[in-house]
Each structure stands twice: as structure tokens, then as C-alpha cells.
Amino acid sequence: xxxxxxxxxxxxxxxxxxxxxxxxxxxxxxxxxxxxxxxxxxxxxxxxxxxxxxxxxxxxxxxxxxxxxxxxxxxxxxxxxxxxxxxxxxxxxxxxxxxxxxxxxxxxxxxxxxxxxxxxxxxxxxxxxxxxxxxxxxxxxxxxxxxxxxxxxxxxxxxxxxxxxxxxxxxxxxxxxxxxxxxxxxxxxxxxxxxxxx
Amino acid sequence: xxxxxxxxxxxxxxxxxxxxxxxxxxxxxxxxxxxxxxxxxxxxxxxxxxxxxxxxxxxxxxxxxxxxxxxxxxxxxxxxxxxxxxxxxxxxxxxxxxxxxxxxxxxxxxxxxxxxxxxxxxxxxxxxxxxxxxxxxxxxxxxxxxxxxxxxxxxxxxxxxxxxxxxxxxxx
Numbered sequence: 190x191x192x193x194x195x196x197x198x199x200x201x202x203x204x205x206x207x208x209x210x211x212x213x214x215x216x217x218x219x220x221x222x223x224x225x226x227x228x229x230x231x232x233x234x235x236x237x238x239x240x241x242x243x244x245x246x247x248x249x250x251x252x253x254x255x256x257x258x259x260x261x262x263x264x265x266x267x268x269x270x271x272x273x274x275x276x277x278x279x280x281x282x283x284x285x286x287x288x289x290x291x292x293x294x295x296x297x298x299x300x301x302x303x304x305x306x307x308x309x310x311x312x313x314x315x316x317x318x319x320x321x322x323x324x325x326x327x328x329x330x331x332x333x334x335x336x337x338x339x340x341x342x343x344x345x346x347x348x349x350x351x352x353x354x355x356x357x358x359x360x361x362x363x364x365x366x367x368x369x370x371x372x373x374x375x376x377x378x379x380x381x382x383x384x385x386x387x
Numbered sequence: 388x389x390x391x392x393x394x395x396x397x398x399x400x401x402x403x404x405x406x407x408x409x410x411x412x413x414x415x416x417x418x419x420x421x422x423x424x425x426x427x428x429x430x431x432x433x434x435x436x437x438x439x440x441x442x443x444x445x446x447x448x449x450x451x452x453x454x455x456x457x458x459x460x461x462x463x464x465x466x467x468x469x470x471x472x473x474x475x476x477x478x479x480x481x482x483x484x485x486x487x488x489x490x491x492x493x494x495x496x497x498x499x500x501x502x503x504x505x506x507x508x509x510x511x512x513x514x515x516x517x518x519x520x521x522x523x524x525x526x527x528x529x530x531x532x533x534x535x536x537x538x539x540x541x542x543x544x545x546x547x548x549x550x551x552x553x554x555x556x557x558x559x
Contacts, residue, residue, distance in 0.1 A: 212458060213455055213458060213459070216454070216455070216458065217451070217455065220451050220454065224445075224446050224450075224451070225443075225444070225445055225446070226441075227446075228444055228445065228446040229440075229441030229442060229443070229444050230441050232441055232442060232444055233441040233442070241444075241446070242446060242447065242450055245446050245450055245454075246450060246453065246454055249454050250454060250457065253458065315439065318436070318439040319439050319440065319441050321436075322436050322437060322439050322440040322441075323440060323441050325436075326440060326443075338443045340399065340402050340404045341402060341437055341440075342442065342443055344404075345404065346399075346404045346405065346406060347399045347404055347405065347406075348406055359395075362395045362396060362398075362399060363395060365398045365399050365402070365404075366394065366395050366397065366398040366399075368398070369398040369401070369430055369433055372433050372436075372437070373429060373430075373432075373433050376433065376436055
């Protein structure tokens with residue numbers, strides 16, 4: 190299977206190829222589609238770039254090893270991949286927590302300090318929304334995503350984006366509006382955003 | 388202004404990314420247009436959802452190569468030995484030969500890599516040690532006292548003073 194052909198297959202079709210001779214092209218295509226989301230959500234949950242990189246590796250190797258456990262009747266591949274990501278992230282989170290909390294006996298100063306960071310459950314709750322939004326952003330094509338990211342994450346005005354990218358102001362406005370429309374459809378605000386984890 | 392003229396600016400207005408004069412025009416229109424106000428409210432829901440978005444980031448390029456390399460190496464492994472894997476969630480219940488072989492690989496690969504790194508370091512150290520070594524400027528014979536010599540069974544040592552970049556002399 191050539192890479193170009195793999196790019197034309199659905200997520201579920203790619204997964205079936207993980208048990209065949211075209212495993213590398215199939216996993217490569219899945220990686221291209223999902224690695225930014227896994228990495229971004231990993232950064233948000235774990236807060237460290239090195240841990241997020243470890244998460245990406247764990248997730249895609251687990252996808253390969255566990256491809257035959259995916260059941261399409263229980264949901265889309267994106268949802269299954271989220272569960273794999275969540276599971277791996279929690280493992281890494283707990284490992285990190287164990288390292289952080291190993292303190293010498295009898296040190297009253299350190300022992301008195303409380304960890305004020307979010308607990309695993311809160312992190313998991315927030316990570317599902319992060320995943321959904323990231324997938325919605327990935328659904329935008331590159332020009333629309335660039336405008337959206339510069340406006341939202343870069344705090345740039347429409348005019349500033351136009352100057353920075355060399356794209357006419359009218360086009361920037363159109364892309365911003367279309368980007369919002371696509372995001373709204375992808376997120377289906379108020380309807381499926383609270384999709385339950387089955 | 389008409390709705391059609393306002394619509395292209397509404398998304399940027401929801402993001403608060405319009406220039407002040409354009410934002411003022413949108414506000415004036417919204418004051419008299421319930422349809423555009425409803426549209427703005429929908430856009431603001433999207434905007435609130437975006438707050439949860441992870442920062443735009445791409446994993447380093449070498450990560451993909453590493454994962455695919457692991458797959459290639461694993462594909463060449465002759466072992467088909469199966470090993471049960473304890474797990475709690477459905478996606479982890481696929482105890483397969485691939486799993487056990489990968490686990491073995493994860494144990495073996497770091498050891499092999501560490502051995503290779505040590506071997507290369509030692510080899511480089513020897514080569515560069517020879518290349519960088521300066522001739523001793525003095526040699527000192529360490530002669531033990533008769534009592535020490537008896538305890539050391541005839542042992543005696545030699546110390547060499549060699550010039551160092553910092554102009555200090557190192558005793559070996």
C-alpha cells in the first residue's frame with residue numbers, strides 16, 4: 190500500500206491494515222492524522238514536553254499492538270484512540286506522581302507541602318473536551334487553521350494576521366468566519382459535546 | 388449596516404480581535420438585530436470550547452521515525468512466544484504475540500544500546516587519550532619505607548607529571 194493510498198483510507202480501514210503487510214504505511218498515516226492531537230492533549234495533561242513525547246510513542250505502539258480490540262460498534266476510532274491516550278497518560282501521570290511524592294522520612298517541611306495540582310479524574314474530564322476541540326481544529330485545512338490559531342492563541346487582530354501572513358484582510362475575515370462555522374459543525378455545540386464514554 | 392456586511396466580522400468580534408472602529412459598527416448593528424445576536428451567541432459557544440484546546444504543537448519529527456523503527460525491528464524478531472498480559476481496560480486486553488515480543492524488545496533494546504554507547508565511548512576515549520596525551524615533564528619514583536615495602540611485598544610506584552591546559556600539573 191503506497192502512502193498516498195493510505196491517506197485516502199478511513200481511520201477504521203487503516204486500522205485493519207495494522208494486522209497485514211502494510212502495517213508501516215497504515216500506522217504512518219494514523220500518526221499523521223492524530224499525533225498532533227495526542228501530543229497536544231499530552232502537553233495539557235502532563236505539562237512536560239518529554240512526557241508528552243513519551244505519551245505519543247506509547248499510544249501509537251499500543252494502537253498497533255491492540256488494533257484487534259477496536260470494536261466499531263462501540264464508537265469511532267477517534268473515541269477509541271482517545272481512550273488509549275487517556276489510559277497511557279494516566280499511567281505516565283501516576284509514575285510521575287510517585288517520583289514526585291517519594292520524600293525522605295522525617296522531613297516535616299516537605300511533608301507539610303500539599304500538591305495543589307489537578308487530580309487524575311479532573312484531568313481526564315478536561316482531556317475529553319481538549320481532545321474534541323483539537324480534532325475539530327485538525328479538521329480545518331491549513332490556511333483556516335493558521336488564521337484560527339493566530340487569532341486565538343496568538344492574540345492577533347485580523348489586521349495583524351493579514352500583515353503577518355500577507356493574506357488580504359478580507360480573506361482573513363472570511364477564513365475566520367468559515368473556520369468558526371466548521372468548528373461549530375465538528376463540535377456540534379450543545380448536542381454531542383457531552384458524548385458519553387462507552 | 389446590513390446583516391450581510393456584519394456577518395464576516397462576527398467571528399472576529401466573538402474572538403475580540405476586531406479593530407475598535409469595526410467593533411463599534413458591529414455593536415451598533417447587534418443592538419437592533421436579534422438574528423445576529425443569536426448568531427453571536429453560537430459563535431461564543433465555539434469560542435468557549437476553544438478555551439479547552441491544547442496548545443498548537445507538533446511532536447518532533449524523529450519521534451515518528453523512532454516508532455516506525457521499533458516496528459521494523461519487531462517485524463524481524465523470530466520469536467512468536469506468547470505471554471499473558473494483565474490489564475484492566477478493554478483496549479489493553481489484546482495479549483498477543485506482538486505484545487510479548489515488544490515487551491522483550493523494550494527490555495533488550497536499551498541494554499544493547501547502552502552497551503554500544505559504552506563501547507564507543509571507551510574506544511573514543513582511548514583514541515583521543517593517545518592523541519591528546521602530552522609527554523611527562525617529570526617522573527617521580529614512589530619508594531616505600533622498609534615497613535611499607537614489607538607490607539606491600541616489594542610494591543613501588545611511579546608518578547608522572549604532565550602539562551595541562553590550565554597550566555596545572557596532573558599527577559598520575
